[in-house]
Amino acid sequence: MTQHDEIEAIAALDAVGAATADEVRTLDAHVAGCDACRRARDEFAEAATFLARSLEPVPPPDDLRERVVDGLKPVVYAEHRFRPWWLATAATLFLALWGWREVGIRVAREHIIEQQAKIRGLSEERDRLAAQNEKLASLASPDTRAIALAGQEMSPTASARVFLDPTHRRAIVFFYNLPSNPADKSYQLWIIRGDQPNPQSAGVFDVTGSGNTTLSIDNLPVATEIKALAVTMERRGGADQPSEKKFYVMGGMS
């Protein structure tokens, strides 16, 4: 997966507000120097508004329009008829004080919004770290089960280790020596279940460089329903079902 593909994937999530704080930072840093990805981000943002534009329009109350429009006029329309000098001075002073107050309120509002955004970012970061700590702690749980996935015909030297926390129905998978996937493909991890005829996707991931990567999985089926885990290579972004029975790593529950 190229960096541009990764950035586009983040931009798609960011358009509906679902990118994490880390992802947004990565996106912002990248688009600052990449016109193509900045265009992609803008297009995703525009496309996300389809969700709002598909709603049946609802006219707001008439008095709201009056409040909004009337609220602007003192700022915009300052009449310039002749007045005594003292009245002009008083009016100027009043307008200056009034404008200063409005600017102050506006600056304060903007500051509050910025602070709220920062708090949201920090809160997401805290949640992410807490989730990460919780997952790492679960590796040390006495209930955690380790499952080895062995390399298959597509990549005999590859392997993986799955640490499955059955209590919280989640797992961390460490992959080793997998070949890098082409830019138009993704690896996909499948759960082969004893209670269902078709495999269930557990996530899509990419491998570059070293051939090693890690995947976290939440909301797993209960452990007794998991018969085996296997990895295939699918089209970019993943498929609903494995397209071929060409496995890269695979292993069963003992």
Added chain:
Amino acid sequence: MDPSVKPSALLPAVAGGDVGAFEALYDRYSSTLYALLIRVLGNAEDAQEVLQETFVKAWTSAKMFDALRGSEVAWLISIARSRGIDRLRARRIRVDREDEAGREISTVSGFVDRSGGADKAIQAEQTVAVRGALAELPEAQRRALELAYFEGLSQSEIAARLSEPLGTVKTRMQLGMKKLRDRLQEYR
């Protein structure tokens, strides 16, 4: 204000202090934004407050609008949604949004509609078109996108709500957004 002014010309005129352009902007988009805010916030009082904030922001920041980056309506929607989601998170409104929105819609039928006939026809046509684009998405993709967009849920919260693995949810949202982006070209 010149009635022949194109929709994309409204915000530059607003940035120049044209109150007539601002009123036209309000008449053209307030119903779309109000529907969005009722969907997000679930009650009329909050929706009206945020709608007012949105238009004040449009008045004070119109010069920031860049037509090369997106449409006028998308710019306004992004302001309204962002403020709506901030309000939703801050007040942690717990209401049945669908019921509440239904009540709001049923009580507003008597209001005067100031938007012009041509505007209404174009908006109605666009609403049908974007609904068509959304209807083409698989239900699971559309649902995940709606939870993020209208309810401000994070990836993890959506995965928990749908009882699906996080990776699956991310993939669905990314595929859904790519399809919507592809359709975007048809409305430009």
